[in-house]
Amino acid sequence: MSGVVSVRDGLNELSRLAPKGYALALRIQYQSALKLEVTYGREWAEHYGRNSYALCDPVISWGLGCEGVVRWSELVDYPDPHDVIGQARRFGLLYGMAVSCGCQESRTIGGFARADREFTDGEMERVAEVVRALHELTRPPRSLTEAQRTALRLVAGGCRYSQAAAELRISESAFKARLKAARERLLARTTTEAIARAREHNLL
Incomplete structure (x- = not known):
């Protein structure tokens, strides 16, 4: 059981687990996320957006094709023509992991960073558990009053x-x-x- 009872609680826990920040796109449909949360430093976020790196980010490429968890350092088989991961390191995002869950029609993808060391297996498991809980919490409502x-x-x-x-x-x-x-x-x-x-x- 995740113990995540609200979207805000889940996002707060992800901030604790990823001290250098994260980017989480919840329920991507038609190339747009239902909710996008980015807590990376402003300089990296602006550099990333200005250069449209989402179009060539190996984390996103992996997340669109796979479900599960992976360390950024394990994405060696994914093209990175603009050295997005290498550039992230220059902004202090030295170690990272990614999570992907949900069906192709409503996929959730997140990238999470640290500056001090690789994420442990236990930390990766917890991040993935929180992301899956957020994916469920953001299921589109079937009705309004x-x-x-x-x-x-x-x-x-x-x-x-x-x-x-x-x-x-x-x-x-x-x-x-x-x-x-x-x-x-x-x-x-x-x-x-x-x-x-x-x-x-x-x-x-």
């Missing part, structure tokens, strides 16, 4: 919050609470994102 659906529909239809609250005969703060609950259920940062995800999962 009627109140949540109505709130999202009104905003999607162009209503301002005060307008929508008046139409439902509730306070504006109660209306905002419904939107917040819908965002949390859909793992969306904004209401616009929540509306898009609800439509994607045929919940509106």
Whole structure:
């Protein structure tokens, strides 16, 4: 049993297990992750993004084709034309591991780093256990409450919050609470994102 009861708890534990940071793409579908969490240092994250290394990262290549856990040092058979792993070392990510789980249509992939030593087998097993728990916790919802659906529909239809609250005969703060609950259920940062995800999962 993982003991992970919330997404935030799981991400906090991964921060403890990977002291030099991590990048975790939860439930990749259509080349986009449901949730992307990156805690690597800002300089490396910006360098990685600026050079579009996701397109040639051996960790991602491995994760798309395999399930399980692997140390970065074991990825010698995977092409690394831009020396992504070598460059990561120059930014202090000296040792790393990767985890991949889930079906091809909804894959979760993560890379995790240390500066002092290789991850032990026990640490790798725990990281993988937490990642699998997060993969399950972020399974798309099969439903929203009627109140949540109505709130999202009104905003999607162009209503301002005060307008929508008046139409439902509730306070504006109660209306905002419904939107917040819908965002949390859909793992969306904004209401616009929540509306898009609800439509994607045929919940509106």
